[in-house]
Amino acid sequence: MSSGTTTHQQTVSYASSGVDIAAGDKAVEALKPSIRKTTRPEVVGGIGGFAGLFALDTEKYKKPLLASSTDGVGTKLVVAQRLGIHDTVGIDLVAMVVDDLVVCGAEPLFLLDYIATGQVVPEKIADIGAGIADGCRYAGCSLIGGEIAEHPGVMKADDYDISATGVGVVEADAVLGPERVKPGDVAIAMRASGIHSNGFSLVRHALFGSGAGTELDTVVPEFGTQRTLGEELLTPTHIYAKLCLELSKECDVHAFAHITGGGIAGNLVRSVPESLSVRVDRSTWTPNPVFDYVQRTGGISDEEMERTFNMGIGMVAIVAPDQVDRSLAVLTARHVEAWTIGEVTEGDDGVKLTGSYRTAG
Numbered sequence: 001m002s003s004g005t006t007t008h009q010q011t012v013s014y015a016s017s018g019v020d021i022a023a024g025d026k027a028v029e030a031l032k033p034s035i036r037k038t039t040r041p042e043v044v045g046g047i048g049g050f051a052g053l054f055a056l057d058t059e060k061y062k063k064p065l066l067a068s069s070t071d072g073v074g075t076k077l078v079v080a081q082r083l084g085i086h087d088t089v090g091i092d093l094v095a096m097v098v099d100d101l102v103v104c105g106a107e108p109l110f111l112l113d114y115i116a117t118g119q120v121v122p123e124k125i126a127d128i129g130a131g132i133a134d135g136c137r138y139a140g141c142s143l144i145g146g147e148i149a150e151h152p153g154v155m156k157a158d159d160y161d162i163s164a165t166g167v168g169v170v171e172a173d174a175v176l177g178p179e180r181v182k183p184g185d186v187a188i189a190m191r192a193s194g195i196h197s198n199g200f201s202l203v204r205h206a207l208f209g210s211g212a213g214t215e216l217d218t219v220v221p222e223f224g225t226q227r228t229l230g231e232e233l234l235t236p237t238h239i240y241a242k243l244c245l246e247l248s249k250e251c252d253v254h255a256f257a258h259i260t261g262g263g264i265a266g267n268l269v270r271s272v273p274e275s276l277s278v279r280v281d282r283s284t285w286t287p288n289p290v291f292d293y294v295q296r297t298g299g300i301s302d303e304e305m306e307r308t309f310n311m312g313i314g315m316v317a318i319v320a321p322d323q324v325d326r327s328l329a330v331l332t333a334r335h336v337e338a339w340t341i342g343e344v345t346e347g348d349d350g351v352k353l354t355g356s357y358r359t360a361g
Contacts, residue, residue: 023119023120023121023122023150026122027120027121027122027125027126027129027148028047028048028148030122030123030125030126030129031047031125031126031129031130031133032046032047034126034129034130034132034133034134035047035129035133035143037133037137038133038136038137038141038142038143039142040109040110040140040141040142042054042055042056042057042109042142043055043110043142043144047144047145049145051145052110052112052144052145053144054109054110054142054144054167056109056169061169061171062171062172062173063171063172063173064169064170064171064172065106065169065170065171065172065175066167066168066169067101067104067106067167067168067169067170068101068165068166068167068168069097069098069100069101069165069166069168070097070163070164070165070166071093071096071097071100071163071164072093072096072161072162072163072164073089073092073093073096073162073163073197074197074198074200074201075200075201075204076089076092076195076197076200076233076234077089077160077161077162078200078204079200079204079216079230079233079234080234081158081159081160082216082230083216083230083234085230085234086124086127086128086131087127087128087130087131088131088234088235088236089128089131089162089234089236090113090128090129090130090131090132090133090134090135090162091131091132091134091135091138091236091237091239092131092135092196092197092236092237093113093131093132093135093162093163093164093197094111094132094135094136094138094139094141094164094166094239095135095139095196095197095236095237095238095239095240096164096197096237096260097111097164097165097166098111098135098139098141098166098168098239098241099237099239099240099241099244099258099314099315100258100260101166101167101168101241102168102240102241102244102245102256102258103176103177103244103255103256103257103258103271104170104175104176104177105170105174105175105176105245105248105256106168106169106170107140107168107169107170107241107245108139108140108141108166108167108168108241109141109142109166109167109168109169110141110142110143110144110166110167111132111136111141111142111143111144111164111165111166111167112143112144112145112146112164112165112166113129113132113143113146113147113162113163113164114146114147114149114162114163114164115128115129115146115147115148115149115160115161115162116149116150116151116155116160116161116162117148117149117150117151117155117159117160117161118150118151118152118154118155118156118157118158118159118160119150119152119157119158120148120150124160125148128160128162131236132162132164135236135239138239138241138242139239139241139242140241140242141166141168141241146164176248176253176254176255176256177255177271178255178270178271178272178273179273180254180255181254181255181271181272181273181276181318181344182254182276182320182344183276183344183345183346184321184343184344185254185318185319185320185321185343185344186318186319186320186321186323186324186340186342186343186344187268187278187280187316187317187318187340187341187342187343187344188316188317188318188319188324188327188328188331188338188339188340188341189284189285189313189315189316189338189339189340189341190238190240190243190313190314190315190316190317190331190336190337190338191238191285191312191313191314191336191337191338192238192259192288192310192312192313192314193235193236193237193238193314194232194233194235194288194290195233195235195288195290195291195294195309195310196237196238196260196310196314197237197260198260198261198308198309198310199261199308199309200233202294202298202300202304202308203233203294205298206294206295206297206298206299206300207229207294207297207298214229214297215229216228216229216230216233217229217230220232220289220293222289222292222293222360223289223290223293229293232290233290237314238314238315240258240314240315240336243331243334243336244256244315244317246330246334247317247327247330247331250326250330251319251323251326251327251330252319252320252322252323253317253318253319253323253327254318254319254320255271255272255317255318256271256315256316256317256318257270257271257315257316257318258314258315259310259313259314259315259316260310261308262307263306263307263308263309263310263311264280264306264310264311264313264316264351264353265280265306265307265350265351265352265353266307267316268280268316268351269350269351271316271318272318272344272351274348275346275348276344276345276346276347276348277344277345277346277347277348277349277350277351277352278342278343278344278345278350278351278352279342279343279345279352279354280341280342280351280352280353280354281341281342281354281355282353282354282355282356282357283355283356283357283358284339284340284341284358285312285313285339285341285357285358286312286357286358286359286360287311287312287357288312289360291305291309291311291312292360294309306353311357313341316341318344324340328340
C-alpha cells in the first residue's frame with residue numbers, strides 16, 4: 001500500500017469480478033433439504049465439510065470391491081436451458097453414473113456432484129440439485145457432497161454444466177461381466193424411456209441446425225396427446241440400478257450392458273468375451289417414436305442412428321437360458337417392459353443386428 005496522497009479508486013472485489021459468494025452460499029442452503037432426503041444410514045455428518053464421509057459396513061462383505069464411475073449429461077443441457085426447465089437433468093446425471101456402476105453388479109452407495117455456471121442463481125441451482133437428489137433416491141444412493149462453481153467471463157450467465165462421480169460396492173466373487181458369459185446365454189432388453197442422455201449433439205443438429213427450424217414447443221402427435229418436442233427430449237433417463245440389483249439377486253444374471261453412446265452394438269460388445277458373439281433381432285421391438293421423428297427430420301442414415309442412439313433399449317441383461325422366463329417375470333412385476341432380443345453364440349464377430357424393426361401399430 002502506498003503512502004502519501006489519498007486517491008479515490010473503486011475497490012475491486014470478488015463480486016465485482018463476477019463471482020457472488022453470497023449467492024453460492026444461498027444455493028447450498030437451498031439444496032440441503034433435497035440432499036437430506038437421500039441420506040443412507042452409512043453417511044457420517046452432513047453437507048458443508050471439505051469431504052463427504054461414508055462408513056462402509058465391512059462386516060457385511062467377505063471381500064468388498066469398490067466400483068467408481070464418473071459422467072455428465074452432455075448437450076441435453078442445451079435443451080433444458082432453452083426451455084428453462086432444470087429439475088429433470090439431475091435425474092439424467094445420476095442415471096448415467098449409477099447405471100454404469102450396476103453393470104458390474106455393484107450397489108451404488110454415494111455420489112458427489114459438480115455444477116459449473118456462468119452466474120449462480122440459487123433457485124436454478126436448487127432445481128438442478130433437486131433432480132440430482134431425486135435420482136439418488138431412485139437409485140438408493142446418497143448425495144454426500146459436491147461443488148458449485150461460478151465461471152463469469154468463461155461461461156454465459158445462463159449456461160451451466162453438470163457432472164458427478166459415484167462409488168458402489170460389490171463382492172469380489174459376485175462381479176458380473178464378460179468372464180461369466182457363455183454360449184447359449186440369452187440377451188434380455190429393458191425399454192428405454194426415450195433418447196436418454198446420449199446423441200444430443202446429433203439431435204440438435206437434425207432438429208434445429210442447417211435451417212431445420214423445428215421449435216421445442218411443436219406438438220408431435222406420435223409422442224402422445226398434446227406432448228411437445230421439448231417435453232419428449234427432456235424425458236429423464238430411466239434409472240435401472242435398483243432393478244438390476246434385484247434381478248441379479250433373484251436370477252442367474254451373467255452380465256449387464258448399459259446402452260449409452262455407441263448404441264446397442266457398441267455397448268453390448270463390452271459385456272461379452274471376444275471369443276463369443278451376440279445376434280440381436282431388431283424385429284423383436286419397436287423403437288420409441290422419437291427416434292423415427294429425429295431420423296426423418298434430420299435425414300439420418302440407419303447406420304448413424306444405431307451408432308449414436310439406444311434405439312429404445314436402455315439396459316440389457318445377459319442371463320442363463322433357463323432363467324429367461326423368471327427374469328422376464330421379475331422385470332414385468334416391477335413395471336419395466338422387457339423382452340428377449342438375442343442369444344450369445346460361438347464366434348468372434350461381435351454383435352450383429354439382424355432383421356428390421358417393428359413398425360408402430
